[in-house]
Amino acid sequence: xxxxxxHTCAALRQSDVGSQVRISGWVHRVRDxxxxxxxxxxxxxxxxxxVVDPDSPAFKTAETVRGEWVIxxxxxxxxxxxxxxxxxxxxxxIELYAQEIEILSEAKELPLPVFGEPDYPEDIRLxxxxxxxxxxxxxxxxxxxxxxxxxxxxxMTQAGFGEYTTPILTASSPEGARDFLVPSRIHPGxxxxxxxxxxxYKQLLMVAGFDRYFQIAPCFRDEDPxxxxxxxxxxxxDLEMSFVTQEDVWDTMAPIMTSVFETFAEGKPVTKDWxxxxxxxAIRKYGSDKPxxxxxxxxxxxxxxxxxxxxxxxxxxxxxxxxxxxxxxPAKTGGSRAFCDxxxxxxxxxxxxxxxxxxxxxEDGKVVGSGPLAKNIGEERTxxxxxxxxxxxxxxxxxVAGEPAKFYKFAGEARTKAGExxxxxxxxxxxxxxxxxxxxxxxxxxxxxxxxxHNPFSMPQGGLEALKTQDPLSLKAYQYDAVCNGFEIxxxxxxxxxxxxxxxxxxLVGLSQTDVEERFGGMYRAFxxxxxxxxxxxxxxxxxxxxLLGAKNLREITLFPxxxxxxxxxxxxxxxxxxxxxxxxxxxxxxxxxxx
Numbered sequence: 203x204x205x206x207x208x209h210t211c212a213a214l215r216q217s218d219v220g221s222q223v224r225i226s227g228w229v230h231r232v233r234d235x236x237x238x239x240x241x242x243x244x245x246x247x248x249x250x251x252x253v254v255d256p257d258s259p260a261f262k263t264a265e266t267v268r269g270e271w272v273i274x275x276x277x278x279x280x281x282x283x284x285x286x287x288x289x290x291x292x293x294x295x296i297e298l299y300a301q302e303i304e305i306l307s308e309a310k311e312l313p314l315p316v317f318g319e320p321d322y323p324e325d326i327r328l329x330x331x332x333x334x335x336x337x338x339x340x341x342x343x344x345x346x347x348x349x350x351x352x353x354x355x356x357x358m359t360q361a362g363f364g365e366y367t368t369p370i371l372t373a374s375s376p377e378g379a380r381d382f383l384v385p386s387r388i389h390p391g392x393x394x395x396x397x398x399x400x401x402x403y404k405q406l407l408m409v410a411g412f413d414r415y416f417q418i419a420p421c422f423r424d425e426d427p428x429x430x431x432x433x434x435x436x437x438x439x440d441l442e443m444s445f446v447t448q449e450d451v452w453d454t455m456a457p458i459m460t461s462v463f464e465t466f467a468e469g470k471p472v473t474k475d476w477x478x479x480x481x482x483x484a485i486r487k488y489g490s491d492k493p494x495x496x497x498x499x500x501x502x503x504x505x506x507x508x509x510x511x512x513x514x515x516x517x518x519x520x521x522x523x524x525x526x527x528x529x530x531x532p533a534k535t536g537g538s539r540a541f542c543d544x545x546x547x548x549x550x551x552x553x554x555x556x557x558x559x560x561x562x563x564x565e566d567g568k569v570v571g572s573g574p575l576a577k578n579i580g581e582e583r584t585x586x587x588x589x590x591x592x593x594x595x596x597x598x599x600x601x602v603a604g605e606p607a608k609f610y611k612f613a614g615e616a617r618t619k620a621g622e623x624x625x626x627x628x629x630x631x632x633x634x635x636x637x638x639x640x641x642x643x644x645x646x647x648x649x650x651x652x653x654x655x656h657n658p659f660s661m662p663q664g665g666l667e668a669l670k671t672q673d674p675l676s677l678k679a680y681q682y683d684a685v686c687n688g689f690e691i692x693x694x695x696x697x698x699x700x701x702x703x704x705x706x707x708x709x710l711v712g713l714s715q716t717d718v719e720e721r722f723g724g725m726y727r728a729f730x731x732x733x734x735x736x737x738x739x740x741x742x743x744x745x746x747x748x749x750l751l752g753a754k755n756l757r758e759i760t761l762f763p764x765x766x767x768x769x770x771x772x773x774x775x776x777x778x779x780x781x782x783x784x785x786x787x788x789x790x791x792x793x794x795x796x797x798x
Contacts, residue, residue, distance in 0.1 A: 210225065211250045214296050215295065216295050225250060225298065227244050248291070250293045251298070254299075260275070264303055270309040316333055328764075329772055350466055365417055366407060366417060367417060371396070373395060375402060379425040381398065385788075398423050405697055405725060405736065409732070414442075416442075419439075420436075423435075423436075431756070438740040441738045443738055446736065451696075455741075460474055463634070472634070480637075480638055495633035496627045496628045498534070507583050512578045515603075519603055533597065533598045533624060535626070542600075559599065559600045562595050635684075636682050640681040640682070640683075641655045642656075642662045642707075660695035663678045689749060691742050692742065699736060700729065
């Protein structure tokens with residue numbers, strides 16, 4: 203028999219009754235039932251109930267074992283009595299009568315419980331992550347993550363993609379966040395950067411003729427953490443395809459990711475035909491470029507109903523500024539003054555002047571609008587609003603006014619707030635879509651200049667001619683995001699593979715051809731030697747797993763995450779380098795700059 207086990211703790215069944223077996227694992231708990239000891243033994247695969255009676259040679263040892271000790275048990279498999287069968291356990295029809303117990307490892311008193319799912323301080327959980335990972339939910343989450351990644355790999359391979367690994371030590375790249383820098387010992391004063399994404403390398407692979415590339419790629423960004431983004435590092439399904447349009451990318455990846463979601467959705471509906479929503483439409487309908495389509499609320503422009511109306515606040519804004527619009531946020535079932543007042547108070551809590559509203563009720567067999575705003579604009583305009591928005595008695599609508607570029611985010615937040623508070627959101631489904639036609643450039647108020655809105659290596663719609671002749675802020679890009687339930691899960695584009703267009707695109711943000719050659723020399727040179735049209739995207743593995751598992755935080759689906767201060771409490775990183783290490787790297791640590 204094997205030194206430690208003939209079976210795992212999840213393997214034994216009725217068919218094994220009478221067998222002599224050996225299992226090893228962690229003591230999940232010990233129960234004393236009037237001299238008869240019961241030990242639940244746990245390993246990676248499951249749990250088995252051990253019975254130790256006073257006549258067993260193992261009884262004396264069994265009396266000493268404690269929770270989380272690691273032990274080996276030899277014994278005989280017996281069937282449980284019908285009334286003691288545990289249908290919640292895979293091994294619930296049998297129990298193992300112990301004949302011999304060997305203590306393989308004792309455990310000190312635990313700094314946190316691993317039995318059950320207690321709400322425990324995060325700093326303790328992260329410092330003792332190896333114990334935290336023994337908890338059933340977290341352990342299952344990590345196993346499921348591995349299964350999801352394996353499924354993605356298989357589907358990508360079946361779709362004709364090859365998996366190629368790209369360098370970790372590379373050059374700095376403008377991916378929108380700070381780089382992690384690695385000093386070079388051999389070349390003092392110079393630094394590698396950890397890749398924010400394999401963007402340039404995967405494009406070079408297309409130039410090299412590899413056609414379809416993918417990688418479960420580690421990415422490193424020195425940015426502030428949040429619930430849906432871990433500090434330091436994350437993983438993405440990175441992919442690139444040659445000789446494709448953006449429609450080819452969508453038509454390839456939507457079925458793959460739909461299948462992944464369906465496999466792990468546990469029966470929840472998954473969007474099969476992903477809608478393709480232009481960025482401008484998403485902003486106007488949902489107030490966001492990552493809309494949660496489970497929320498049925500769609501905003502509409504209703505400016506004409508307030509122009510010249512008796513509601514002087516909106517009417518005056520419309521008359522004095524041609525850019526002003528009024529947007530409506532219809533809220534089915536929200537037609538009570540109490541709810542409308544709560545929404546108004548919520549808006550004021552965000553620093554807004556308020557949130558205008560109308561709610562409708564039935565009076566004498568007729569649907570009428572109520573509230574100060576309805577009185578100001580009159581019955582005819584109120585009815586026209588109701589008809590346009592498809593509202594009935596018991597419904598409400600909220601209104602925001604101004605220049606859309608300045609208020610759309612708040613309007614989107616109000617849409618989300620109303621949908622959630624009224625329980626309009628169908629939480630038991632996965633709604634996926636593509637957001638397309640992103641702006642190529644945006645205006646930077648901080649730098650007072652035009653800057654890239656997204657990926658600087660994207661192809662502008664219209665190519666070089668558009669870059670030369672159109673207002674930069676009017677240009678759209680062959681840029682797209684995948685969105686699920688209000689989370690961006692992927693971003694991609696058709697790439698700008700023309701050296702001339704690449705230089706022109708960077709010139710419009712203030713970089714010269716010399717700058718382009720110095721900063722992106724490898725790619726710039728490559729594009730001069732026969733670059734195929736190509737494009738791709740990258741799906742965030744962590745966010746996909748988080749959504750599929752219903753986790754609220756990425757730390758619940760990640761093995762060894764950092765805390766919110768970007769510290770690894772388990773390994774005590776980051777930590778100071780020794781004087782010898784600094785000397786070898788020709789570095790000196792300066793005191794941090796004082797913040798104003």
